[in-house]
Each structure stands twice: as C-alpha cells, then as structure tokens.
Amino acid sequence: MSNIRTTRRRMVQILVAVLSVPWSGRTLAQPQVSESEPLAQELGYRHNAAQVDTQRFPKRAGAQGQNQFCRTCQFFQGGGDWGACTVFEGRLVNANGWCNSWFGRR
Numbered sequence: 001m002s003n004i005r006t007t008r009r010r011m012v013q014i015l016v017a018v019l020s021v022p023w024s025g026r027t028l029a030q031p032q033v034s035e036s037e038p039l040a041q042e043l044g045y046r047h048n049a050a051q052v053d054t055q056r057f058p059k060r061a062g063a064q065g066q067n068q069f070c071r072t073c074q075f076f077q078g079g080g081d082w083g084a085c086t087v088f089e090g091r092l093v094n095a096n097g098w099c100n101s102w103f104g105r106r
C-alpha cells in the first residue's frame with residue numbers, strides 16, 4: 001500500500017516538474033511552414049526575405065521594405081532563428097523570412 005502511495009506521489013512530482021518548465025515561445029514539436037503550401041504561396045512567404053518576388057509583392061521593395069523581416073513582425077513569437085507565426089496558426093517561420101501579412105511591431 002505504501003509503495004503505491006510513494007509511486008503515485010513520485011508521479012505527481014514528475015508531472016509538476018514537467019509542467020513547470022518555462023516555455024520560451026519556441027516549441028520543437030511545431031512544424032515549419034513550407035514555402036510551397038497554398039497559404040505561403042498566396043502570401044509570398046519565403047524563409048529568406050531576400051528571395052521575395054518584389055514584382056508580385058512590392059510591399060517588400062524599396063528602402064522600407066528591405067527592413068521587413070519576420071523577426072520585426074508583430075505576428076512573430078520567439079527570439080531565435082525560428083519562431084511561431086500566428087498567421088500560420090503557430091507554425092514556425094524563419095526570423096529572416098517574410099510574407100505579405102508583415103506588420104511592424106509597435
């Protein structure tokens with residue numbers, strides 16, 4: 001009987017420890033957005049903003065457009081090379097990427 005209580009208590013301790021690990025906004029389980037998927041195609045998403053078709057998406061052209069990256073977008077969550085994007089339902093986009101939904105942080 002005491003073994004069952006000890007095991008149960010230990011399991012609860014492990015569960016509490018796992019749940020108390022801070023999340024940094026970056027979860028490895030989230031898949032990356034694919035440049036070839038329909039929404040990415042529609043929004044002109046590229047992992048490398050320098051590869052954006054500026055003829056099709058003139059918003060990324062010019063001096064102001066050159067400073068637009070996922071890492072400076074209000075929909076980007078995270079501080080590393082990859083972060084979750086709310087436009088893509090939390091899937092990962094590259095910090096140096098861009099899409100036509102870019103909106104600067106305030």
Ligand code: SF4
Binds near residue numbers: 069070071088097
């Ligand atoms: S909405 Fe912002 S963070 Fe998301 S892909 Fe477009 S530019 Fe990047």
